[in-house]
Amino acid sequence: MDLFIVKSKKVESFYPLHFFRKIADLRTGILTNRKRYSAIYNAQPVFIDEIPEKLTKGLYFFENFINYEKINAGDNTILVNNGEIVGYYIISPIRKDEIQESVTVEGFKLNYGFDIIKFLPHTILKDFKLLDKHRLTDGFDFSGNEKDIYIGENVNIIGKTYLNADSGPIYIDDDVTFKGVNFIEGPCYIGKSSIVDSAKIRPGCSFGKVNRISGEIEHSLFLDYVNKHHDGFIGHSIVGDWVNLGALTTNSDLKNNYHNVKMVINGKTIDTGMLKMGTLIGDFSKTGIGTLINTGTVMGISCNIFGGNVTDKFYPSFSWGNSSTIYSFEKAIDTIRITMGRRDVNLNDKTVEILRNVYKKERG
Template sequence: MNYLLIEQADFRNQLKPFTFTRPIAEIRVGILTIREKWEKHLDGSLSHISTPTLSEKYPTKTEAQNILINSSVCPNPELVKAIQLGASLKKDGVLISAAATEEEIGFFDPKQKLEEAAEYDGDINLITQSWHIFQKNADEIRSDFELITAGRNTQHVNDPHTSVYGEKNIFIEEGASIKASILNAENGPIYIGKNAQIHEGAIIKGPFAMLDNSHVNMGAKIKGDSTIGPFCKVGGEVSNSVFFGYSSKGHDGFIGNSVVGEWCNLGADTNTSNLKNNYANVKLWDYAKGGFKDTGLQFCGLMMGDHSKCGINTMFNTGTVVGVSANIFGSGFPRNFIPSFAWGGAAGFSTFQVKKAFEVAQKVMERRDKTLDEVEQKILTEHFQESKLDRIWEKE
């Protein structure tokens, strides 16, 4: 059977700014992306049905018979077994999966499929809001840990100056290096990817995951429920936050209850507030609404889209949303919604023109032996055009 990951439009809007540059299923939550989770469970590759802007980078592969899976649904063993039987499933008004022929995919009617679907009585983890990425990260680390370490042998901590607690909950891949650190996995697992490095004086509490070739810098304090994607460098204090990959927070400063996309950089002593002084619920910018939305959360920090950067000593207010390819600098608190391709800070913004954004992105990606190819440039160019309405200074 051919499996495809299909998106629900309202969920896609709610997951911006991260879905400006990727399908929903390419979001990392836990150790793996949602797509990687499904591929591990189903033992095969999956493709996406996403927006036209992303179709060249993420092509759709169909066959005569297909099972469509909602991209916002994280798999578990019981759900996977039910889907493999080929039945259409729903949960609390959300379509989980549906069978479709190749011809039907072009005329797919979610409402009709929802009416036909059987109610699934098991539990599911849905990623439908941007804050769900950090909110459900601990559960997904535990789930992914069991999935990818089952039946495998871990490398061991050989450094005599590293203290380990809850050793049975720690899995270390080949090539990883850990020196003079503290690893505490008593409250949740710790996963260390291939060639990852934990430097001297770092303190890490599980649940925690760091992917291949990433670094936790000297003296870092990782409080748990956090994920550091591949090729990241992270230091300072981190709590319940997710770095998708290829991003850096190399110096001191606090980030909590936050999500950072790819190719981002947080300058030295950047701090995020994750709690309002009056302890009220945090509101986040809602792209579909064009205004702020109550998250229902008391703790919520920074949502930063791909390729965005901030200078030293940047102070982000509680519940700040930063779009794609923004550059924030200067003293004071910048506004808590910063549109894509914004250049500036508390004193005001101008437009970071797309050609300049390409120049920076190319230099940053070359440091990881990657290139900003024509497909990536096309995605950013189309987003630059569609995000003009958010940059209010361009209307003046």
């Protein structure tokens, strides 16, 4: 049976994480949803922009719906979760409006980028079970079940690293280097070729490839090539590709009045429904030393935030220092090119085009 992943109707609700990737290709645990469904069904998903009026044989899921239950219905069936259509199971060609059967399926739908944080520890745990890899090598002190730890190939330890799998599994990918003294609590994923240097990693963290990780991090998602190689706290946050966090950058993830955190998404103030939520930082953004990030702050792409005061709650893309000053496009591109070159990656024309389009849209 063919497997289809359908573009979400709420892509822009994932601001600022949606510019350079499909939601299906946004890591939401150890895996992206595309890789997750591929592993569950042993098939390569085909991405489509919308559900066709006439459906061919296959299994269809919206890209922002996460499900670990292997679906096997007996007839053409609408898949429903919390009263919303999240997919279709089709055994023979049929028009969409002719399907009579429906079934409730387990899982959860991501409506906003911050919803990833809500489910992150759970998805790391479920992805670990799905991958079903277990391997502990010499050099690590650990507590918990050895079967809840996976250590990849060519992992290097310079110093002392303690793994605590009592609260969840720990997956360390290939070519990771540990320096200094590190304490890591599961559930946790550390991506390929990352460097962990004198870090305190609390439960519920997922780090992408080629990250630099120091200081204290809790319940957060770092995408790829993130540089947090200094002290400071990041909690309940999502940090995009190529973000650099200056020394002692720290975010708040809890309001003093213990009310739900609200975030500004596409000009609207949205209640996250969470008591703890930190910040969303778009790709290529940077913070200066000592930056204090307010609870629920949203930064667009290619922002350069500094000044030492507590930040504003929202920064449009290409902000310089504060939310009203515009970061020169040419200077931003020059800095991005240098940043990527330091990791032997070239800035391609497609990325420049996306950056230019966002600049025109948000900065005129």
